[in-house]
Amino acid sequence: MESDEKYRRAKRRVAAIKGFYIHLIAYIAVITLLFFIDFLTPGGWWFYWALLGWGIGIIAHALTIFGITGLFGSDWEEKKIAELMNKTNKE
Template identity: 45%
Template structure:
């Protein structure tokens, strides 16, 4: 069986990788949306940049919520509780 310290380390490492991925995602979002905004400014008067910024922004928001553990819909430890519940209720 896995040591408690090893388990905590593994979970912490996964969380740090998720946060790091979010920061990378946010940086790419800022760069790409900035380039698209410039293209929108120099090419047309229609403000089409709003559509990709909002669409991608919603995805970025979801990624941030996951990375920082804010899940108002299912709760912080919902998945672990559900696994334990299913394991306790199912007969094998």
């Protein structure tokens, strides 16, 4: 049973990483398209607002997927559940 759980966790992790890379590819494609539209139209530069706003979202997504923050991730959830279960068992 433990190997089934490890497999499911690994499968979820791979799906999350795949989702991040799809998000990143869409970001690059759309920002490139917006840059060329902005370049070809008269007026001031505006594409960088989308670059900045969506870029913050990409960074946040990367931080959660690759565990750089580690705050409230799945590992944290499992540790917290185990901690609370142990605390309840002691009472």
